[in-house]
Every structure is written in structure tokens, then in C-alpha cells.
Amino acid sequence: MRIGLFIPCYIDAFIPEVGIATLELLERFGHEVVYPRDQTCCGQPMANSGFNAECADTEALFVRNFSGFDYIVAPSGSCVHHVRDNFDAIEQTTKVKEVRARAYELVEFLHDIQKVDAFPWARFPHRVGLHNSCGTLRALKHARPSELHEPFFSKPMDLLSKVDGIEFVTPARPDECCGFGGTFSVFEEVVSTKMGYDKVSDHARAGAEYIVSADSSCLMHQKGCAERIGVPIKFIHIAQILNGAVA
Amino acid sequence: MSPHPEPSTGAMLHPELQAQDNTDAIFRNGRRLDHAEGTSKPLRSRPEPQPRGAKVHGNRPIDQAEAAARFIAAPEHEKMHDERLWDLRQKRDREMHGIPEWEELRSLASAIKEHTLTRLDEYLNQFEAKARANGMHVHWARDAAEHNSIVHGILGDHGAKSLIKSKSMLTEECGFRHYMASVGIEVIETDLGERIQQLDHEDPSHVVVPAVHKLRTDVAEVFAKTIGTDPANSDVHYLAEAQREATRPLILTADAGMTGANFAVAETGTFVVCTNEGNADLSANVPKLHIASIGIEKIIPRLEHLAVFVRLLSRSALGSPITQYTSHFRGPRAGGEMHVVLVDNGRSERLGMAEFWTSLKCIRCGACMNTCPVYRRSGGLSYGATYSGPIGLIIDPTFNARKYSNLPFASTLNGSCTNVCPVKINIHEQIYAWRRALVEQHEVPLTKKVAMKAAGELLSRPAAYRAAIAAADVALAHLPRFVIYNGLDAWGKHREVPHPPKQTFHSWHQANRGGKQ
Numbered sequence: 001m002r003i004g005l006f007i008p009c010y011i012d013a014f015i016p017e018v019g020i021a022t023l024e025l026l027e028r029f030g031h032e033v034v035y036p037r038d039q040t041c042c043g044q045p046m047a048n049s050g051f052n053a054e055c056a057d058t059e060a061l062f063v064r065n066f067s068g069f070d071y072i073v074a075p076s077g078s079c080v081h082h083v084r085d086n087f088d089a090i091e092q093t094t095k096v097k098e099v100r101a102r103a104y105e106l107v108e109f110l111h112d113i114q115k116v117d118a119f120p121w122a123r124f125p126h127r128v129g130l131h132n133s134c135g136t137l138r139a140l141k142h143a144r145p146s147e148l149h150e151p152f153f154s155k156p157m158d159l160l161s162k163v164d165g166i167e168f169v170t171p172a173r174p175d176e177c178c179g180f181g182g183t184f185s186v187f188e189e190v191v192s193t194k195m196g197y198d199k200v201s202d203h204a205r206a207g208a209e210y211i212v213s214a215d216s217s218c219l220m221h222q223k224g225c226a227e228r229i230g231v232p233i234k235f236i237h238i239a240q241i242l243n244g245a246v247a
Numbered sequence: 248m249s250p251h252p253e254p255s256t257g258a259m260l261h262p263e264l265q266a267q268d269n270t271d272a273i274f275r276n277g278r279r280l281d282h283a284e285g286t287s288k289p290l291r292s293r294p295e296p297q298p299r300g301a302k303v304h305g306n307r308p309i310d311q312a313e314a315a316a317r318f319i320a321a322p323e324h325e326k327m328h329d330e331r332l333w334d335l336r337q338k339r340d341r342e343m344h345g346i347p348e349w350e351e352l353r354s355l356a357s358a359i360k361e362h363t364l365t366r367l368d369e370y371l372n373q374f375e376a377k378a379r380a381n382g383m384h385v386h387w388a389r390d391a392a393e394h395n396s397i398v399h400g401i402l403g404d405h406g407a408k409s410l411i412k413s414k415s416m417l418t419e420e421c422g423f424r425h426y427m428a429s430v431g432i433e434v435i436e437t438d439l440g441e442r443i444q445q446l447d448h449e450d451p452s453h454v455v456v457p458a459v460h461k462l463r464t465d466v467a468e469v470f471a472k473t474i475g476t477d478p479a480n481s482d483v484h485y486l487a488e489a490q491r492e493a494t495r496p497l498i499l500t501a502d503a504g505m506t507g508a509n510f511a512v513a514e515t516g517t518f519v520v521c522t523n524e525g526n527a528d529l530s531a532n533v534p535k536l537h538i539a540s541i542g543i544e545k546i547i548p549r550l551e552h553l554a555v556f557v558r559l560l561s562r563s564a565l566g567s568p569i570t571q572y573t574s575h576f577r578g579p580r581a582g583g584e585m586h587v588v589l590v591d592n593g594r595s596e597r598l599g600m601a602e603f604w605t606s607l608k609c610i611r612c613g614a615c616m617n618t619c620p621v622y623r624r625s626g627g628l629s630y631g632a633t634y635s636g637p638i639g640l641i642i643d644p645t646f647n648a649r650k651y652s653n654l655p656f657a658s659t660l661n662g663s664c665t666n667v668c669p670v671k672i673n674i675h676e677q678i679y680a681w682r683r684a685l686v687e688q689h690e691v692p693l694t695k696k697v698a699m700k701a702a703g704e705l706l707s708r709p710a711a712y713r714a715a716i717a718a719a720d721v722a723l724a725h726l727p728r729f730v731i732y733n734g735l736d737a738w739g740k741h742r743e744v745p746h747p748p749k750q751t752f753h754s755w756h757q758a759n760r761g762g763k764q
Contacts, residue, residue, distance in 0.1 A: 049691075051699035054699045175663075194319050198329075221742065
């Protein structure tokens with residue numbers, strides 16, 4: 001199938017290795033993966049701050065870039081959440097609706113569409129703490145959030161469990177928000193960083209060598225927090241592990 | 248099979264707070280003897296000056312972030328507050344897991360509330376007629392001022408000079424204590440936490456546990472100044488007992504009693520008050536005059552609906568199966584009078600707000616506050632409003648959009664509040680909607696608007712965007728525009744900035760995939 005690769009702005013600029021891992025991983029499954037070169041962002045930073053009208057042109061550009069693909073895949077839950085659930089600054093034409101419906105976050109795509117049953121190239125003999133970002137957990141429903149009385153499931157854990165050698169640790173508060181929150185991270189930076197300190201300390205205390213997540217934005221924030229307070233823990237995107245990253 | 252990593256119950260973020268259990272507080276069966284409301288693991292903290300809440304300057308927007316930063320700068324308070332409330336959240340989870348039909352109950356509670364709110368006039372009229380038939384006096388108050396003057400009038404009719412009351416968020420909304428002080432009537436709060444707050448001249452910081460932001464040493468300090476306890480003794484049993492000794496005589500001699508209500512039942516014309524300390528029953532039953540202030544959204548149609556809410560309320564609030572007292576008030580007792588004041592105070596207006604009317608479903612359990620990671624680290628007084636935490640973010644702006652314009656931004660939009668809400672209010676979606684509404688009403692600072700407009704323009708023009716990224720060799724200049732406009736140091740003040748890579752994904756793709764489109 002023909003996939004439009006959506007690389008969010010901050011991954012493009014700061015963590016290109018996540019984009020590369022995503023691209024290579026999708027190619028391993030034989031897909032034609034196209035990276036529309038005029039892409040910028042989905043509009044979430046403005047929308048998240050209440051400035052919906054200011055997203056209109058960015059959303060229109062997004063639709064121009066990503067129309068006509070079988071699927072649009074991004075290694076970022078919150079961006080996909082925006083496209084799928086809040087992308088309404090522009091007129092909802094058939095084309096717009098089609099783009100919104102075809103947008104998938106990488107874990108969802110691998111788990112629900114590709115239905116991957118093995119990652120034979122991947123081996124990660126490390127103790128990891130899984131960080132479900134709030135966008136993937138409660139908006140995209142990657143896993144059962146701890147607040148709900150529903151049977152346990154976790155798509156990222158299902159995928160990671162197929163990686164040889166991986167071992168999970170359990171923090172005291174597995175699905176507490178890490179405090180990134182988009183523009184919250186700068187507008188309420190003290191609370192944001194305190195939440196980040198608590199998050200990385202919780203994982204470190206549980207024995208994690210790595211925090212793994214489907215959202216690099218959370219990881220970027222957590223990494224900054226861990227470095228500041230001197231918590232020796234590493235950060236890795238799920239795409240990198242599934243693509244066979246060697247630590 | 249995938250692993251199911253669930254933390255052990257009672258897992259803590261700050262295990263260093265765990266204290267030795269007091270052996271006096273252990274039953275022979277090995278279980279702790281818990282106070283119904285304070286049922287929590289023994290924790291210890293070092294004394295530390297109490298951080299105070301938001302600075303309020305008239306109608307100016309409350310700076311929640313500033314007050315939250317001061318709360319975080321008091322680590323003993325912040326850690327204890329966080330662990331106490333998280334403990335309540337964990338207890339709530341345990342209770343939830345004991346009820347197989349929990350999610351069904353939530354749906355049912357939500358449906359009952361939505362049904363009632365869409366026929367509120369009918370049910371209020373029914374309640375009024377039935378309550379009158381039960382011998383109650385029913386009053387209608389359009390707003391806080393009317394509420395206060397109605398109550399003042401009732402007290403005046405009886406020559407009452409002192410009033411004992413149980414906890415009521417509605418009377419907090421109405422600024423009732425301040426009003427009563429201005430007309431020379433003494434008000435004595437009988438809820439322990441609320442009494443602490445009254446003696447300290449502070450508002451409640453939480454809808455259920457109003458003094459949860461205080462350490463026991465803070466309480467010892469307040470009581471030493473006001474009721475003469477030993478300032479060096481911060482033993483909770485000593486403090487609670489001293490307060491009881493000081494307050495009970497006032498209860499016995501008070502001229503009138505006041506309660507709120509958790510539910511008012513239309514078909515019976517009765518109302519229900521749920522408490523753990525029994526103080527509402529004392530307030531209602533000791534004096535001959537009982538006044539109940541009830542928000543108009545507290546109506547439920549039938550008595551059978553109460554069962555749904557009673558099962559959810561205390562489990563959601565404190566993680567206990569039920570409150571110690573669930574008292575039904577059905578009419579005045581012989582020789583007494585019972586007055587009900589039905590208060591609107593902005594509720595009708597809220598009911599007309601397409602995106603926000605379901606916030607009226609709220610039963611004030613505080614579960615959203617207990618689970619909120621921002622609230623737990625900020626303290627309730629940082630919101631500078633009657634309602635704090637997630638529910639406050641969506642209710643407070645309905646009272647004053649300018650003053651509370653910053654509050655909807657005090658959230659990461661993580662959505663945990665929505666998931667714990669027993670009446671399924673889509674809290675985090677309403678927070679998001681409030682951000683939009685406040686921008687449309689021009690209640691958001693100009694600097695933010697300038698930054699967002701600039702971001703929107705840059706991100707919609709690929710060439711300009713690429714140029715901006717390519718031209719930026721310095722790490723900080725790589726940061727998105729909204730960071731730059733907010734001041735370079737907002738990201739980097741308390742965390743490290745990302746290390747810029749050698750090339751962007753865009754350039755890598757050009758080099759390694761030949762820019763294939």
C-alpha cells in the first residue's frame with residue numbers, strides 16, 4: 001500500500017532518527033512510503049492554545065500534502081489525535097474528512113492495520129519503562145487507562161513483547177501525565193517540569209534503563225528534565241526499538 | 248500473552264514519606280483504625296512554612312502558574328499533597344474494581360443528570376410543591392446576593408445571631424461567610440477541614456477535603472493561635488479532639504443551623520446530605536431553625552435514582568463505599584422550621600451554553616482533582632477561585648471569563664479527569680473548548696496571540712518554514728516559534744534544551760532517498 005509519511009515538525013528538527021526508524025520500519029513491510037516534502041506541521045500547537053482560526057492555513061497545507069494516500073502514518077500520537085479529533089479550522093470537505101480518517105499513529109498502524117506478529121530483526125535486551133502519552137492512551141486508545149473498569153490491553157506492549165530480550169518495569173504511576181502538554185510546557189513551565197522530574201524519577205526507581213514511548217514530544221521533555229536533575233536514564237522511541245535499534 | 252504491569256496497590260512516588268504505623272491505631276485483626284474521611288496511609292513530613300494561594304487583584308486574571316510555582320517551592324507541602332490525593336485516587340480505583348457494573352453506573356448517572364437538566368424547570372417546580380407539602384419553606388435566589396439576603400432575612404425573623412453550618416461549596420460561591428460577618432452574625436463551620444480553613448481565613452482548597460494542602464504542623468499553628476492548643480503538638484488526634492472540644496459548645500448554643508445538600512429529590516420534596524463527620528446532622532438537628540442552601544442543579548427526579556449516585560459519590564471522592572452519614576431531610580421537626588433556598592447563581596446561564604452545560608452534572612466528588620497531576624502539584628488555592636482543579640477550570644470562567652481566563656490553560660489536557668468523573672463530564676474536552684472560547688472573547692494575552700499568529704503563518708508556508716529551520720544553527724533558534732515568543736528561557740529554565748542533530752529528517756531524506764516523493 002501507499003503510505004504518506006507524516007514527520008511532525010519537532011521530530012524533523014530535533015529527533016530525525018525517529019523519522020528514519022519509522023520510514024525504514026514501514027519499508028520493511030514492503031510499503032511504498034512517500035514523504036511529502038512540503039509538509040510542516042498539523043496545526044496542533046496553535047489549536048492546543050485555543051487559536052483555532054490560526055490553524056486554518058496549516059491544516060489546508062496538511063490536506064494538500066497528504067491527500068490520496070491509502071494511509072497517513074506518523075510516529076506521534078498527539079499529532080494524529082489533532083488530525084483525527086480536532087482538525088476543524090477548515091471546511092470539512094470529503095477530501096478533508098478522508099485525510100482525517102486515514103491518519104494513523106505508528107503503533108495503531110502496526111497493531112491494527114499491519115497486524116504485525118513478529119519483529120525478527122529486533123532485539124533489545126534492556127529493562128524498559130513504557131510511557132503511554134496521554135494522547136495515545138486516552139484519545140487514540142492505545143491501551144486501557146487505569147481509571148476505567150475495563151479489561152487490560154496495551155497495543156504498544158503487545159508490539160514490544162515481540163521484541164527479543166525486552167523486559168518491562170512497572171513504575172508506581174504507570175499512566176500519569178509527564179507534564180509536557182504542548183504549549184503547557186512553556187506557559188506553565190514550573191508545574192510541567194515538576195511533573196517531568198517525578199515521571200523520570202518514578203521510572204528510574206522502578207529500574208528502567210530506558211523510557212520508551214510512541215510520543216517523542218513527551219520524551220524530549222522528559223529527557224530535558226532527567227538531564228537537569230541528573231537522573232541517569234535513556235530515552236527511545238518505540239519505532240527505534242521495533243526497527244531493531246542497537247543500544 | 249503480553250505482560251500486565253500494574254503497580255502494587257499503595258505504590259508511592261515519594262516512599263520516603265511513609266511513616267511507621269501508630270500501633271494504637273491498629274485493630275486486633277491487623278487493619279488500621281481509620282477515620283472515615285482521613286483513611287490514608289501514615290505519612291510524615293518536616294515542618295515548613297505554608298505556601299499561600301493565588302494573589303487576587305480584583306478582576307485581573309489570576310496567575311495560577313505563579314501560585315503553583317510557590318507551592319512547588321515548598322517541597323514538604325507539595326509531596327504530601329500529591330501523595331495524599333494520589334492515595335485517594337488509588338482507593339477510588341480499588342473501590343471501582345469491586346463494582347463490576349461501574350462503567351454502567353457512570354453512564355446511568357450521566358443519563359439521569361442530563362435528563363433532569365433538560366427538564367430542570369419541571370423538576371424544580373415538582374420539588375418546590377412537594378417540599379412545601381412537607382412543611383418546608385422554599386425560597387428562590389437568582390444570585391449570590393439574593394441568597395445571602397434571603398438567609399439573612401430568615402435569621403433576622405428568628406432573631407438569630409449565631410449560625411452553625413456544615414460544608415457547602417455553594418455558600419463559598421456566594422461569599423456567604425464574609426457577608427454574614429458584615430452583618431454581625433457569627434458563622435461556625437463544623438466540618439473539621441472547613442473549620443481549619445475558617446480559623447485560618449483561607450478558602451477551601453478542595454471540594455471534599457478543604458484543608459488537604461496543609462500539613463499537620465500548619466494546623467497546629469492555626470489552632471495554637473485560635474483555640475489555644477499547644478503549638479508544639481501536631482498529633483492529629485490531639486488536634487481533632489481540641490477542635491471538637493472548642494466547637495461543640497458553640498454548636499449547642501447556636502441559634503440556627505445550615506447545610507447544603509448533595510441531592511434534592513423532586514418526587515418526594517426531600518433532600519439528602521452526605522457527610523463523614525456527622526457535623527451536618529448536628530448543624531441541622533441541634534438548633535430549631537434549619538436552612539439548606541441548594542444549587543438548582545442538585546435535583547434528581549426520583550428517590551430510586553439516589554441509589555445510583557450514592558454508590559458512585561463516596562467511592563469516587565474518597566475511595567470509601569459510602570459516606571458515614573447519608574441523611575434524608577424530609578421536613579421540619581415538631582416546633583422547628585426548615586427553609587430551603589434554591590439558588591441559581593449563574594446555573595441557568597450555564598445551562599444555555601452549548602459546549603459547557605453538561606458541567607452542571609457535577610456532583611462535587613473531587614475525583615477529577617485527586618487524579619489531576621497539575622492540581623496535585625499546585626494546591627487548590629493556586630486557582631484563586633471557588634472551584635479548583637479540572638472542574639474549576641470549566642466552571643470558574645462561567646462566573647467571570649476575565650478573572651479566570653488563565654485557568655483553562657492550567658492543564659496538559661491529559662484526560663484523566665474525564666475518565667474518573669462519575670457522571671461522565673467530558674472535562675478535558677471542555678477545557679479545550681474554553682481555550683477556544685476565551686481566544687474568541689479576546690481574554691488571552693496579546694503576546695500569546697502574536698506568537699500563535701506568527702506560528703500559523705510560518706507553518707503554512709513550506710518555503711519560509713524550511714528557511715527558518717535551515718538558517719538556525721544555534722540550538723535555541725531551532726525551538727518552535729511559540730517558545731521563542733514566550734521568552735527563550737521558558738523551556739530551558741528547569742530542563743535542558745534538546746541537542747540539535749547534525750541534520751533534519753528533511754535533509755536526511757533528501758540525501759538518502761533522493762527526495763523521492
